Amino acid sequence: MPHPIIIYNLNKEIQDPPRVGYCDSFLCRLRGLMFRSHLELNEGLLLVEKRDSRLDTSIHMFFVSFDLAVFWINSEMTVVDKVIAKSWHPAYFSKTDAKYTLEIHPDRFGDYEIGDKVEFKNL
Numbered sequence: 001m002p003h004p005i006i007i008y009n010l011n012k013e014i015q016d017p018p019r020v021g022y023c024d025s026f027l028c029r030l031r032g033l034m035f036r037s038h039l040e041l042n043e044g045l046l047l048v049e050k051r052d053s054r055l056d057t058s059i060h061m062f063f064v065s066f067d068l069a070v071f072w073i074n075s076e077m078t079v080v081d082k083v084i085a086k087s088w089h090p091a092y093f094s095k096t097d098a099k100y101t102l103e104i105h106p107d108r109f110g111d112y113e114i115g116d117k118v119e120f121k122n123l
Contacts, residue, residue, distance in 0.1 A: 002028050003122065005046065007102065010117040016042065018104050018111070019123060024048035033103060034063040044068075044104035046120070051075070052097035059101060061089040069109040072098035079116045084109060 002021030008014070023029055023045045033045060049056045052075050059070065064087050072081040072094035081094040084106055094101075102112075112118065 002045065005120050005122055007046065008119045008121065009112055010119055011113070012116070014111050018042055018044055018102075018108060020044040020046050020102065020104065022046050022048065022120070032059070032064070033068070037065065039066055039068070039105050041105045041107060044102065047101040047103065049099050049101075052099045054093050054095075054097055057098045057101045058091055058093045059085065059103070060091050061085050061087050064088070067106045068103045069106045069111075071102040071104075071112050072096075073100040073102060073118055075099040077118050079112050079114050079118060082109070082112065082114060 002023045004019050005022045006017050008017050019042050029047045068085045070083050070085045071079050074080050080096045080098050085092050
């Protein structure tokens with residue numbers, strides 16, 4: 001079970017910032033949100049890679065039965081891309097290198113914009 005963190009947007013206040021699992025192991029990233037029946041508004045995962053990369057932070061939506069808001073964040077803690085990922089879609093890639101991939105409820109798509117700075121805090 002990944003340890004929980006809160007992701008703050010330093011450019012604008014989010015009333016109730018998402019609490020997500022910090023997912024930095026291979027097995028955690030591999031499983032992701034597959035096989036879950038739903039995702040609560042405040043749930044999600046932050047997939048963590050060792051370096052900035054487009055390929056390493058790509059995702060697939062096989063065996064994910066719901067859409068996701070996906071944000072790519074680089075090692076400078078800046079949101080570099082975002083998309084609504086559709087369930088069962090083969091693959092999504094960031095337009096630029098990223099180190100982190102944030103997967104949260106699609107209703108939270110407006111919480112972060114490209115260029116926003118973010119901060120992670122342990123719960």
